[in-house]
Amino acid sequence: xxxxxxxxxxxxxKHPNASHGSEESSNWMLHHISDSRTIDLEPFGHxxxxxxxxxxxxxxxxxxxxxxxxxxxxxxSIILIVVLSLVARxxxxxxxxxxIANLVEVFVVFIRDxxxxxxxxxxxxxxxxxxxxxxxxxxxxxxxxxxxYGATAxxxxxxxxxxxxxxxxxxxxxxxxxxxxIGYYRGLVPHGVPAFVAPVMFIVEFLGLFAKAFALTVRxxxxxxxGHIVILSLIGLIFVFKxxxxxxxxxxxxIFINLLEILVAFIQAYIFTMLTALFVGLSIHQH
Amino acid sequence: xxELAHLAGGFGAALSVIGAAYGISKLAAATMEASGRQPxxxxxxxTSMIISAALxxxxxxFAEVICIILALK
Numbered sequence: 280x281x282x283x284x285x286x287x288x289x290x291x292x293k294h295p296n297a298s299h300g301s302e303e304s305s306n307w308m309l310h311h312i313s314d315s316r317t318i319d320l321e322p323f324g325h326x327x328x329x330x331x332x333x334x335x336x337x338x339x340x341x342x343x344x345x346x347x348x349x350x351x352x353x354x355x356s357i358i359l360i361v362v363l364s365l366v367a368r369x370x371x372x373x374x375x376x377x378x379i380a381n382l383v384e385v386f387v388v389f390i391r392d393x394x395x396x397x398x399x400x401x402x403x404x405x406x407x408x409x410x411x412x413x414x415x416x417x418x419x420x421x422x423x424x425x426x427x428y429g430a431t432a433x434x435x436x437x438x439x440x441x442x443x444x445x446x447x448x449x450x451x452x453x454x455x456x457x458x459x460x461i462g463y464y465r466g467l468v469p470h471g472v473p474a475f476v477a478p479v480m481f482i483v484e485f486l487g488l489f490a491k492a493f494a495l496t497v498r499x500x501x502x503x504x505x506g507h508i509v510i511l512s513l514i515g516l517i518f519v520f521k522x523x524x525x526x527x528x529x530x531x532x533x534i535f536i537n538l539l540e541i542l543v544a545f546i547q548a549y550i551f552t553m554l555t556a557l558f559v560g561l562s563i564h565q566h
Numbered sequence: 567x568x569e570l571a572h573l574a575g576g577f578g579a580a581l582s583v584i585g586a587a588y589g590i591s592k593l594a595a596a597t598m599e600a601s602g603r604q605p606x607x608x609x610x611x612x613t614s615m616i617i618s619a620a621l622x623x624x625x626x627x628f629a630e631v632i633c634i635i636l637a638l639k
Binding site for chain 1: 617620623625627628631634638
């Protein structure tokens with residue numbers, strides 16, 4: 280059955296400029312990157328995930344069926360809950376960590392010292408649990424996209440949009456808790472600007488809040504998706520040239536890009552957490 | 567005309583990569599110069615370099631996403 284899949288891929292690449300545009304030639308790449316309602320375990324068939332009818336809330340159709348990315352997000356959450364609570368409980372027995380607690384402690388201390396304490400200061404420790412959750416969730420979601428049969432949940436605009444939305448809410452709440460509702464929005468405009476330029480500054484800074492959240496979304500989404508597209512394109516080159524001699528070069532490059540993607544997974548998780556901490560620090564220390 | 571969209575997608579991707587590569591290479595050059603001049607601050611400089619590189623790359627990837635949408639038309 281997977282042999283027929285391979286033949287189908289080769290067939291769709293035979294006519295790259297078909298009259299319908301490129302839906303045929305890049306179909307298989309889109310299929311691997313975007314969300315789907317089945318989990319494909321290629322030589323062994325596929326699993327169809329349970330689908331629910333859409334719920335109508337005030338005229339908006341909400342579709343809560345389980346898709347591939349939702350399934351992988353749940354998988355990541357379950358692994359995080361189990362592993363991290365076992366690690367936390369192991370600290371009751373001894374202060375010295377054993378086993379996987381060593382690795383977790385490296386990351387936790389790194390986030391606490393280099394990201395939260397150095398950027399926000401002691402007040403940031405109130406929000407340390409959010410930053411730790413964010414970092415581990417994004418890291419594990421990114422890494423799951425690189426294992427066989429895995430899918431990148433953070434390669435979905437809705438997932439990264441949701442994470443950026445949560446960070447946006449945290450930034451507002453941290454600022455409002457520190458300066459009060461009116462004081463926070465008045466403090467958006469820096470001190471010492473002339474009176475006629477202050478309204479413009481206010482509009483610019485206010486839109487800047489949304490622009491920061493939007494940038495967080497697109498940065499994580501594009502980094503994850505671009506890496507996968509490069510890997511898939513390199514492997515697709517074998518079918519474009521229709522010769523097996525291209526395979527060693529193609530596979531070597533694809534392995535290199537895969538290793539680079541592991542680095543990018545760590546860096547992107549770090550950047551998302553660091554930028555959220557930076558914005559929270561900016562909104563707390565407004566003067 | 568989907569052919570024009572494909573062409574535009576290719577050009578857009580290449581141009582945005584030129585800008586990003588130029589910016590990040592200037593970053594890396596400054597970092598290496600600073601680390602060579604004062605090895606004690608090499609760690610902090612490297613952290614700031616990674617953050618700035620990720621921000622520049624974020625802007626580049628906006629353009630890349632638009633080019634992908636064009637190339638898939």
